[in-house]
Amino acid sequence: MMVGMRNQRSQLPSELAPEVTVEAIMARLVAGDTAAVFTLFEHHGHRVAGVVRRQLRHCGLHDIAFEDLQALVLDACMELVQVAEAWRPGGALPWWWAEGRIRAVVNGWVGVHADDLDDHVETVEDGEEFHAATDEWEIAETFAHLVAEVPLVGLVAEAARMAKVDELILLCLLDYQVQQDQGDPSPAHTLAPRYGVSPDALRQRVSRGRKRLRAVVDDDPRFAPLADFTLVA
């Protein structure tokens, strides 16, 4: 019966059996059913891990031991137990809704984080442009790597150029897609603060970007392989 977080299948929350849906688990936690914390960890631990990893990245930690990650996920799940009563179905998923609590767990584990100054001295001396770590930057960096390595991703970048979807809008589209794939029912609310716009404005930005991409993909046969991509749906 031992499965563990590592082997969990990435089902969307809507595909789960009724007894292990987020709503059912949170209701059981509120009712004082201690067994539900195991259900939460078993069926949604990988999603909580996503939030934990994100917070770790904010602290500059991109690679920690798997056991440490699991311990943090356990702590995060216990935090969710503490705040289960205040969570309301229909909004952000609990681990996004309680991201601040999870951040506190991670920060407590990391302690006062600081990069070694020596690691950056050369960068400054060489006059390289320095970028602070942000989520958009991480996505931008990953995307840039993939553009060079994966032809289909290169095609997405080319379609974006043709559609006059600028880099920021494209990142916003990608970010939005990531949130949706992680089961966030309201990506606009999650991402709006990050982009400094209202949820409505962000939704419009995504909608317009998708429409422009869609038009280019529909018109130009070169982009036919992208036709089924959710990004341009």
Add this chain to the structure above:
Amino acid sequence: MAAPVDVLRHRVAQFLDLRGARHADVAASLLAARGRLGWSREEFARRFAIEVEFLRQAEVGAVSEGRLPGRLRRLVRSP
């Protein structure tokens, strides 16, 4: 290295122990088994042919391993 669910089970056992449970390990193992299956207490009790109240007592640490029916005892003992 302990599996993560074992770490969680250990934590729950410690929590129950602090609350005065006499058989905290048994209780934590039952909670882990039921929780991982995602079953309600009623469903779990029905499937194992035990009274819901007996399960409730076992899950708060009031029942020793020896008092559990055979199938449940094996479940509690299984890694």
